[in-house]
Amino acid sequence: MTADAAFGLPFSPRPGVLLGFAVAAAAASLWLLLPRGRAGRISRAVGILAGIASLSGFAAAGHRMGSLGEEFVFLTVATVAIVSAAATILTRSPVYSAIWFALALAGISGVLLVLGAQFLGVATIVVYAGAILVMFLFVLMLAQPSGLTPSDRISNEPLLSAIAGAVLVGLLTLSIGRLSAGSEDAAAGPAAAVEVADLSVDHVARLGGELFGRHLIAVEAAGVLLLVALIGAIAVVSRGEAAAVAEGRPAR
Amino acid sequence: MNPDSLAATAPADGMLLNGLLVGAVLFALGFVGILARRNMIVMFLSAELMLQGVSVSLVSWSRHHGDWGGQMLVIFVLTVAACEAAVALVFVLQAFARTGRLDVAAWQSLRESVVPRAVDHGLPEVDTHPQTWPRLTPAGIEPELEEDELLQREHV
Numbered sequence: 001m002t003a004d005a006a007f008g009l010p011f012s013p014r015p016g017v018l019l020g021f022a023v024a025a026a027a028a029s030l031w032l033l034l035p036r037g038r039a040g041r042i043s044r045a046v047g048i049l050a051g052i053a054s055l056s057g058f059a060a061a062g063h064r065m066g067s068l069g070e071e072f073v074f075l076t077v078a079t080v081a082i083v084s085a086a087a088t089i090l091t092r093s094p095v096y097s098a099i100w101f102a103l104a105l106a107g108i109s110g111v112l113l114v115l116g117a118q119f120l121g122v123a124t125i126v127v128y129a130g131a132i133l134v135m136f137l138f139v140l141m142l143a144q145p146s147g148l149t150p151s152d153r154i155s156n157e158p159l160l161s162a163i164a165g166a167v168l169v170g171l172l173t174l175s176i177g178r179l180s181a182g183s184e185d186a187a188a189g190p191a192a193a194v195e196v197a198d199l200s201v202d203h204v205a206r207l208g209g210e211l212f213g214r215h216l217i218a219v220e221a222a223g224v225l226l227l228v229a230l231i232g233a234i235a236v237v238s239r240g241e242a243a244a245v246a247e248g249r250p251a252r
Numbered sequence: 253m254n255p256d257s258l259a260a261t262a263p264a265d266g267m268l269l270n271g272l273l274v275g276a277v278l279f280a281l282g283f284v285g286i287l288a289r290r291n292m293i294v295m296f297l298s299a300e301l302m303l304q305g306v307s308v309s310l311v312s313w314s315r316h317h318g319d320w321g322g323q324m325l326v327i328f329v330l331t332v333a334a335c336e337a338a339v340a341l342v343f344v345l346q347a348f349a350r351t352g353r354l355d356v357a358a359w360q361s362l363r364e365s366v367v368p369r370a371v372d373h374g375l376p377e378v379d380t381h382p383q384t385w386p387r388l389t390p391a392g393i394e395p396e397l398e399e400d401e402l403l404q405r406e407h408v
Contacts, residue, residue, distance in 0.1 A: 089285030196318030
């Protein structure tokens with residue numbers, strides 16, 4: 001179940017050590033790659049190398065899934081998702097950042113597809129990449145001053161932020177590792193044969209039945225929420241324009 | 253961890269653990285983005301990344317338990333994210349209209365009185381390299397350009 005057996009490495013690092021290495025490399029990579037004013041080419045190259053090391057550490061610490069094809073597909077889409085998510089927060093230009101986010105969404109929807117949530121995979125593309133991201137780009141085009149502003153070129157406390165993120169991901173992977181250790185204990189017991197329902201059979205029909213059956217009131221509430229958000233957004237914009245005219249600022 | 257609490261369900265398989273790992277990494281990347289970046293729109297993109305990380309984790313658990321609850325929650329997360337983006341971007345636009353900057357540090361007068369003022373260190377010099385654009389062979393007469401056209405941004 002653990003990584004070292006499958007790769008047949010001559011040495012067998014403990015998964016905890018491997019994850020610790022991956023987390024440390026991730027922190028170093030984020031620190032080196034976050035916009036820091038005049039970052040040299042060397043530090044950027046070292047950062048990219050540390051990022052690759054961290055990714056391969058995470059890939060080696062991940063768990064085997066049985067089928068090789070499934071594993072390959074999962075590894076590919078997860079790598080696309082994580083690399084483009086990292087590029088989203090690391091590129092200086094906000095427009096490129098938004099476009100990297102679109103690629104990250106493609107990877108995430110691939111992960112959701114592999115996990116058997118077909119509807120959500122497609123809905124993520126339609127709702128996020130199709131609607132929310134385009135809204136972000138609209139606002140960027142409306143608001144972005146020409147060229148890179150100085151605030152895009154430097155970050156708030158890059159070292160502390162990278163360390164905070166690494167501590168967070170370390171804690172999360174620690175609890176995931178304890179989960180797998182507990183499951184190996186449980187797998188030895190008689191409860192290992194519990195069958196769970198397969199959600200991918202008749203997926204969309206059953207999902208719709210669940211959504212409009214058990215969660216019908218929540219759907220209505222979500223509809224009201226969308227309407228209220230729409231009205232609120234329009235109200236804030238129009239009041240802002242009126243206030244701008246009253247103060248003599250140019251209304252856009 | 254108490255093994256009895258897990259005995260009621262199937263043991264954690266590789267797919268669940270890998271899904272949780274991907275979700276955790278996405279969440280942490282979004283967290284770093286929120287902390288470190290200063291452009292308000294990039295900060296919102298990072299918040300969306302955190303939401304996506306949580307969604308991946310929820311779908312992993314949903315698949316693991318054979319239960320629709322996680323996927324239902326993700327559907328409502330998508331809905332609320334759309335509302336949140338609409339309202340938040342309006343506020344970003346209003347903030348931009350007041351200061352002319354997308355930098356959150358433009359609003360640091362709202363900080364607590366005991367917090368010292370943030371000062372930028374190591375600001376880069378302005379990039380003086382001229383951007384290279386493709387050149388066309390001049391032909392015909394030179395058009396008279398409007399003032400507005402000359403003020404268009406050169407790059408984004």
